[in-house]
Amino acid sequence: xxxxxxxxxxxxxxxxxxxxxxxxxxxxxxxxxxxxxxxxxxxxxxxxxxxxxxxxxxxxxxxxxxxxxxxxxxxxxxxxxxxxxxxxxxxxxxxxxxxxxxxxxxxxxxxxxxxxxxxxxxxxxxxxxxxxxxxxxxxxxxxxxxxxxxxxxxxxxxxxxxxxxxxxxxxxxxxxxxxxxxxxxxxxxxxxxxxxxxxxxxxxxxxxxxxxxxxxxxxxxxxxxxxxxxxxxxxxx
Amino acid sequence: xxxxxxxxxxxxxxxxxxxxxxxxxxxxxxxxxxxxxxxxxxxxxxxxxxxxxxxxxxxxxxxxxxxxxxxxxxxxxxxxxxxxxxxxxxxxxxxxxxxxxxxxxxxxxxxxxxxxxxxxxxxxxxxxxxxxxxxxxxxxxxxxxxxxxxxxxxxxxxxxxxxxxxxxxxxxxxxxxxxxxxxxxxxxxxxxxxxxxxxxxxxxxxxxxxxxxxxxxxxxxxxxxxxxxxxxxxxxx
DNA sequence: CGGTTGTTTGAACTGATTCAATCTGTGTGG
DNA sequence: CCACACAGATTGAATCAGTTCAAACAACCG
Numbered sequence: 001x002x003x004x005x006x007x008x009x010x011x012x013x014x015x016x017x018x019x020x021x022x023x024x025x026x027x028x029x030x031x032x033x034x035x036x037x038x039x040x041x042x043x044x045x046x047x048x049x050x051x052x053x054x055x056x057x058x059x060x061x062x063x064x065x066x067x068x069x070x071x072x073x074x075x076x077x078x079x080x081x082x083x084x085x086x087x088x089x090x091x092x093x094x095x096x097x098x099x100x101x102x103x104x105x106x107x108x109x110x111x112x113x114x115x116x117x118x119x120x121x122x123x124x125x126x127x128x129x130x131x132x133x134x135x136x137x138x139x140x141x142x143x144x145x146x147x148x149x150x151x152x153x154x155x156x157x158x159x160x161x162x163x164x165x166x167x168x169x170x171x172x173x174x175x176x177x178x179x180x181x182x183x184x185x186x187x188x189x190x191x192x193x194x195x196x197x198x199x200x201x202x203x204x205x206x207x208x209x210x211x212x213x214x215x216x217x218x219x220x221x222x223x224x225x226x227x228x229x230x231x232x233x234x235x236x237x
Numbered sequence: 238x239x240x241x242x243x244x245x246x247x248x249x250x251x252x253x254x255x256x257x258x259x260x261x262x263x264x265x266x267x268x269x270x271x272x273x274x275x276x277x278x279x280x281x282x283x284x285x286x287x288x289x290x291x292x293x294x295x296x297x298x299x300x301x302x303x304x305x306x307x308x309x310x311x312x313x314x315x316x317x318x319x320x321x322x323x324x325x326x327x328x329x330x331x332x333x334x335x336x337x338x339x340x341x342x343x344x345x346x347x348x349x350x351x352x353x354x355x356x357x358x359x360x361x362x363x364x365x366x367x368x369x370x371x372x373x374x375x376x377x378x379x380x381x382x383x384x385x386x387x388x389x390x391x392x393x394x395x396x397x398x399x400x401x402x403x404x405x406x407x408x409x410x411x412x413x414x415x416x417x418x419x420x421x422x423x424x425x426x427x428x429x430x431x432x433x434x435x436x437x438x439x440x441x442x443x444x445x446x447x448x449x450x451x452x453x454x455x456x457x458x459x460x461x462x463x464x465x466x467x468x469x470x471x472x473x474x
Numbered sequence: 475c476g477g478t479t480g481t482t483t484g485a486a487c488t489g490a491t492t493c494a495a496t497c498t499g500t501g502t503g504g
Numbered sequence: 505c506c507a508c509a510c511a512g513a514t515t516g517a518a519t520c521a522g523t524t525c526a527a528a529c530a531a532c533c534g
Contacts, residue, residue, distance in 0.1 A: 073467030141378040148385035149428025191386025230310030
């Protein structure tokens with residue numbers, strides 16, 4: 001599995017690579033890339049799609065990281081899912097109730113829903129792949145729910161860092177990870193304030209679990225990190 | 238939509254009814270029921286499936302409510318999803334990392350993964366239905382994440398009550414709802430302690446938003462209830 | 475250089491937890 | 505029909521994790 005993820009990392013040049021890395025047969029990945037589409041470079045500064053839009057588009061992430069977000073009644077923002085290279089964002093008939101924003105500058109393939117639907121119908125294998133991806137994302141949502149509901153703030157942040165290392169294909173015991181998030185974004189993912197995230201990160205560093213070099217993170221004690229995070233990567237498949 | 242949900246409510250006698258209520262064409266619903274399967278009555282007292290199991294089975298809920306749950310490192314329990322009549326629980330190849338428990342006594346159809354897979358391949362329409370159901374469940378997960386991450390304890394409980402009313406097809410402004418949850422279960426869903434859930438419920442009652450009659454709940458002011466919960470049912474589709 | 479975005483720190487506050495005790499309803503066996 | 509057990513609900517008091525508000529600092533960029 002780690003091999004699979006390694007391939008799905010940020011360096012892949014083509015979407016096909018990323019999709020194949022995510023477990024899709026090469027000939028089917030080619031079908032997706034052959035679908036009529038636009039390529040868009042998405043800037044992290046401003047929202048890419050507002051909540052309520054995105055009823056007719058399919059997105060595939062070629063490189064970078066996208067975030068789905070929602071806003072509660074009083075305007076507090078919550079990031080509800082991340083999409084790495086090879087991941088897709090499917091529309092719902094009723095329109096999506098979430099918005100989409102880039103975490104880092106990303107390249108995104110934007111296709112028509114109708115074209116994609118046709119593809120799905122013509123290629124049952126592709127339908128199965130999409131279902132499997134969706135189930136993987138569900139498993140990640142579940143893990144996030146456990147984080148938000150039951151873990152303390154330290155464990156939540158640690159868990160996010162562990163998951164991000166795995167999903168972006170970094171080998172945490174040897175490589176440093178280019179942490180893609182601002183502290184505000186970590187707060188929006190883990191349901192806290194950026195002030196507290198700051199304190200938690202400082203704590204983790206003080207305890208010798210991580211070292212920080214600008215935005216980069218070096219895991220000094222991966223085993224202990226996993227332990228306090230309660231992180232076991234099996235849910236990532 | 239409320240009509241659709243009304244049909245999916247607890248009273249439906251057959252699984253077909255529930256599935257059709259959830260939007261499946263009758264002839265395809267029949268296919269699912271024709272699949273080789275066992276019928277099991279699940280008791281709420283003890284877990285139905287432990288985490289780690291459920292790699293080869295498909296579940297469909299005929300009546301009642303099932304909960305998927307996970308446990309964090311230190312043994313604290315989090316309910317991550319609910320499945321009402323007409324909902325299904327699909328396996329993952331790697332086995333599921335969640336357990337399954339009934340909230341109320343439920344009737345469940347248990348089929349073989351292989352049979353179900355065959356069904357999916359043979360009927361693209363069914364594949365589409367399953368994908369759509371899965372997306373609906375994802376949308377619910379997202380809303381739960383917003384709850385756990387950004388809403389205060391009152392809003393979290395209120396939101397759960399609103400969602401439960403909708404999903405179980407109760408018309409909140411006229412009918413009373415047979416609240417299926419113990420306070421501990423509400424705590425396990427909303428990421429709190431049962432002690433606090435108790436205080437929140439007492440608060441809601443004191444404010445005149447709900448009235449309680451044993452386990453039953455009467456919504457005294459549905460509009461205000463929705464408001465403090467930040468509940469807008471569009472995500473349920 | 476000034477403007478902007480992100481990080482860091484302190485002090486006061488508060489919502490929710492924890493622990494512990496009590497109360498209530500229901501079912502069971504004598 | 506009562507005694508007992510058990511699960512769930514309720515309440516209080518002490519504590520604490522995380523928020524809020526405010527201010528300062530650092531890094532980057534045109």
